[in-house]
Amino acid sequence: MKQVDTITARGRGRWGHHLYDVALRTRRCTRWDATGLRSDDEETYFLDCSPPVGSRAFGEEAARHAFITASFTDLDLADVDPPEPYDAPHWLDPIRGGFLESVTFVADYVQLHWTAGTMNAYRLPRIEVVGGQPVEASDPCYAAHLVRLLGAPVRDVDEVLDLGLVITLDSARMVIPLHSDGHEIVEFGGHVVS
Incomplete structure (x- = not known):
């Protein structure tokens, strides 16, 4: 299995009464079968906020967008160009x-x-x-x-x-x-x- 996280946007926004540094991150997890011939990819979409909030995960990009729209005011996000990929550790x-x-x-x-x-x-x-x-x-x-x-x-x-x-x-x-x-x-x- 290989997991790659990619930071696609960074910024700052207000959630409630507090300002947070914000990053949008996409995780692509690739799993292979025992032969190594067949693979399957799964993507998870994260909203990373500065402490004490931390990260939230979403199964779909649209769900993350809906959450951001409903929760944040004065959000200023800029695309990271080029996006910043890095190998993500396995949870185990x-x-x-x-x-x-x-x-x-x-x-x-x-x-x-x-x-x-x-x-x-x-x-x-x-x-x-x-x-x-x-x-x-x-x-x-x-x-x-x-x-x-x-x-x-x-x-x-x-x-x-x-x-x-x-x-x-x-x-x-x-x-x-x-x-x-x-x-x-x-x-x-x-x-x-x-």
């Missing part, structure tokens, strides 16, 4: 290089406690051990397999179209399907995938 980058410290099994989900924070996996990850059979949550030995991953360094994190969220450790990987049914799938560091 903080766990890369760390390790799984502990696991908590909750009634219908699992908490994976990484050195960088806690991830709630509302879909239990499939465990794929190098040279072994995949272990699903329905397997009676699932908990034991998951606990065996404690202390294993995280080598990579990726979102793969036909697999889902893939967390690669030294001798295994965890795969969390990301097919949306309208419910939350995974949560980490304030980022929720549903």
